[in-house]
Amino acid sequence: MDLDFNQEEQAFREEVRAFLRDKLPADMRQRAHLGDHSKIKEDITNWQKILNKQGWGAPAWPAEFGGTGWGKVEQFIFETECALADAPAQLAFGVKMVAPVIMRFGSPEQQQRILPRILAAEDWWCQGYSEPGSGSDLASLKTKAELDGDHYVVNGQKVWNTLGQFADWIFCLVRTDSSGKPQRGISFLLIDMKTPGISVRPTRLLDGGYEVNEIWFDNVRVPIANRIGDENAGWTYAKYLLGHERTNIAGIGVNQRELRRLKQMAAATERNGRPLIEDAVFATRIVQTELELKALEITNLRVIFAEERNHAPGPEASILKIRGTEIMQRITELQVEVLGARALIMESPNRDLGEDVPRATAAYLNQRKLTIFGGSNEIQRNIIAQMILQV
Amino acid sequence: MDFSINDEQQMLLDTTQRFLTSEYGFEQRHKLLESESGWSPAIWSQLADLGLLAVDIAEADGGIGAGPVGVMLVSQAIGHGLVLEPFLSSAIIATQAVTQIGSDAQRAQWLPSLASGESIAVLAHDEDKAGLDFSRIKTRATRSDAGWTISGGKSVVYHAPMANLYLVSARVDDGSLGLFAINADSAGVTRHALRTVDGQRAADLEFDNVLLDADARLGNDVSESLAAVTDAGIAALCAEAFGVLDRILKATIEYSRSRKQFGVPIGSFQALQHRMADMLIQFEQARSMMQLATARCRDADAQSRRAAISGAKVLIGQAARYVGQQAVQLHGGMGMTDELDVSHCFKRLLAFELRMGTTDEHLAICRSNLQAA
The missing domain is CATH 2.40.110.10 (Butyryl-CoA Dehydrogenase, subunit A, domain 2)
Structure with missing residues (x-):
């Protein structure tokens, strides 16, 4: 048993760090650091191109599709170092979500047409899963796709569509059969966002930002050739997708980065005549969070180690999701508390209030989403209970 | 990075578990609990015969030299068995004190009889x-x-x-x-x-x-060396506690599957399911911290060693509190009796929390190391 990275793994980490030092543009890094989303499309796109030029555009893909062929330990190190260096996050919907489904279930034609464009950041992908009446109960979805010649005609509404305002393509779960069990009548379609009949309406969130949308489909014609796999088998592909992206589900790197920032904020903030980090009550709460993050990091490494050896997956992914999101929310709470009443300032025209106002409060508000999306933490607990109880 | 255990370590664990399963059942242990002395010299000498009292003695001193991972695995099994004999006190902590602090002559004088079980040191x-x-x-x-x-x-x-x-x-x-x-x-x-x-x-x-x-x-001034000994002891105590957590969690899951109310197993109720999911989460985090404590417990750098040991004592202590209390709660009235595993595990977990530094004392140590990165 050895919890430390071995020499090869350490050398790889150094290589990633050197790459980030040399190739991550300073202005891009600064915007990520400040939570400045004003150039989010350019930053995500340009960073993907830089990664791709390095041959690192798809850390989790096998080499045959143009991926790195890295093992899970390398992927973990890469994700962690990128987060610690304030690199923009890769757009998950293409590289991490639809691509693994296409690699596993798509036709060779689909693979050749779509995957290189994801790698090169030529297509921006988004996800069409949730609907107004279908959240945790996703299989109840109603957006309908009816055959008409060699096309499907799609009608319905999708919600919580993240960054779809920039999207070239959307992967959608649609209902192609209503006769049997809900899960049996779902198909997985790839839809060009330029198709007539699609409208995108932004949903303003509690932090004032626009990152999610409603998408309406009004007689949208989609070629059958853009269906993944078999008709009515979409639920299987969706479940595969959910089970696939787990290496970074705990967000160890971003948690470490925000914890580091929290400690810096607490050290730089004076309260009652001394730095807040020296206040016993507040320092204890930081340390508690730090310990919980350390435990989660080791748990994450254990899961990676087991997965590399093809151990049957248990409830680990749900544990990582629950704890990773809870810890991140706790860190955002503590950052807000460092600022005290100054955290309440959301606008103060023509004054520079430092990099944490209103960033910290906006993050606190925005990160409430973490325990809701990707299978709410309550759903994750259901999953754990089903696995351990089998009642 | 490597979380595997080797064949020898696996054998050590199997040996300990097999012995305790056959010789240390609930009824057998209960007799010892009620006895005048509160322990079994016969069990003790059988542990010695299996080599388990020499697990933390170096091969050069005539022991098995299983190292921290071996100690962790045996301690887990000892904790799982709720063993009353002085394994941790004598075979780990006192043995480490003699090994790390004693002279050659003192090691030669005491380690053989500690390994054979003839001597018990605390x-x-x-x-x-x-x-x-x-x-x-x-x-x-x-x-x-x-x-x-x-x-x-x-x-x-x-x-x-x-x-x-x-x-x-x-x-x-x-x-x-x-x-x-x-x-x-x-x-x-x-x-x-x-x-x-x-x-x-x-x-x-x-x-x-x-x-x-x-x-x-x-030795001479043992301010530093004794801290190394107690840290190794706390790491083993953490592994014991993890073994107890394993037993009480499994007992609770099993109980909620078999106990029926309103015509269905109580484990089918979501309020209880989510409680058990949270118990499992704490259990898995406890496992990670036990491994961290094991990996660092012999570090020469006292600060990094102590950070890992205290951190483990804190999180495993909190897991002990939560999992223990919820296990009693989920057993309902049966959790209050002396007749099931759960109450015995619960009390052992309470002892873990308060021994060798309470959760708060170790949290204060972690806090004293806090600084902005």
Whole structure:
């Protein structure tokens, strides 16, 4: 048993760090650091191109599709170092979500047409899963796709569509059969966002930002050739997708980065005549969070180690999701508390209030989403209970 | 990075588990709990025969030398078995004290009989008012013509009633912290036997001008080396607690599958399911911290070692509190009885939380290391 990275793994980490030092543009890094989303499309796109030029555009893909062929330990190190260096996050919907489904279930034609464009950041992908009446109960979805010649005609509404305002393509779960069990009548379609009949309406969130949308489909014609796999088998592909992206589900790197920032904020903030980090009550709460993050990091490494050896997956992914999101929310709470009443300032025209106002409060508000999306933490607990109880 | 255990380590774990499964069932243990002495010399010598008392003795000293991972695995099984015999006290902590602090002659004198089980030694270090701060140890050692004179008292020394050798920490005239070997039957030693909440036997010890030979001292100033010994002890104690957590969690899951109310297993109720999911999460985090403590418990760098040990004691202590309390709750009235595993595990977990530094004391140590990165 050895919890430390071995020499090869350490050398790889150094290589990633050197790459980030040399190739991550300073202005891009600064915007990520400040939570400045004003150039989010350019930053995500340009960073993907830089990664791709390095041959690192798809850390989790096998080499045959143009991926790195890295093992899970390398992927973990890469994700962690990128987060610690304030690199923009890769757009998950293409590289991490639809691509693994296409690699596993798509036709060779689909693979050749779509995957290189994801790698090169030529297509921006988004996800069409949730609907107004279908959240945790996703299989109840109603957006309908009816055959008409060699096309499907799609009608319905999708919600919580993240960054779809920039999207070239959307992967959608649609209902192609209503006769049997809900899960049996779902198909997985790839839809060009330029198709007539699609409208995108932004949903303003509690932090004032626009990152999610409603998408309406009004007689949208989609070629059958853009269906993944078999008709009515979409639920299987969706479940595969959910089970696939787990290496970074705990967000160890971003948690470490925000914890580091929290400690810096607490050290730089004076309260009652001394730095807040020296206040016993507040320092204890930081340390508690730090310990919980350390435990989660080791748990994450254990899961990676087991997965590399093809151990049957248990409830680990749900544990990582629950704890990773809870810890991140706790860190955002503590950052807000460092600022005290100054955290309440959301606008103060023509004054520079430092990099944490209103960033910290906006993050606190925005990160409430973490325990809701990707299978709410309550759903994750259901999953754990089903696995351990089998009642 | 490697989380696997090798074949020898696996065998060690299997051996311990197999023995305890066959010889240390609930009824067998219950008889010991109710007995006058509270432990079984026969079990103790069988543990010795299996080599388990030599697990933490280096091969050069005639032991197995299984290292921290071996200690972790055996300790898990010992905890899972709710073993009452002085494995942790004698085979780990006292053995580590002799190994790390004793001279060649002292190691040769004591380690063989500790390995064979003929001797039982305990570290008598904790004092009521000292906490984890070694500088507050009040027991005194005075140099005399013949050797040493020891006076003072030690508090809740686990397994002292069955030990024949005490390793006693004491403040020496020159300001150093000393460690002294005192035979249990020495003149001036008073032993107030105690029964602890987890069914184990302990004693408050008093030393009234106990006279020792000059060679009774182990090492010189042990301020640092004794901290290394207690840290190794805490790592093993954490592994014991993890073994208890494993047993109480499985018992709770099993109970909620079989116990029926309203015509269905109570495990089908979501309120209970989510509680058990949270218990499992804490259990898995406890496992990670146990592994961290094991990996770091022999670090020469005292600060990184202590950070890992204290961090593990905190999170496993919190897991012990949560999982223990919820296990009793989920067992309903049956959790209140003496008749099931759950209450015995619950009390052992309480003892874990409060022994060798409470959760808060270790949290304060972690806090003292906090600084902005």
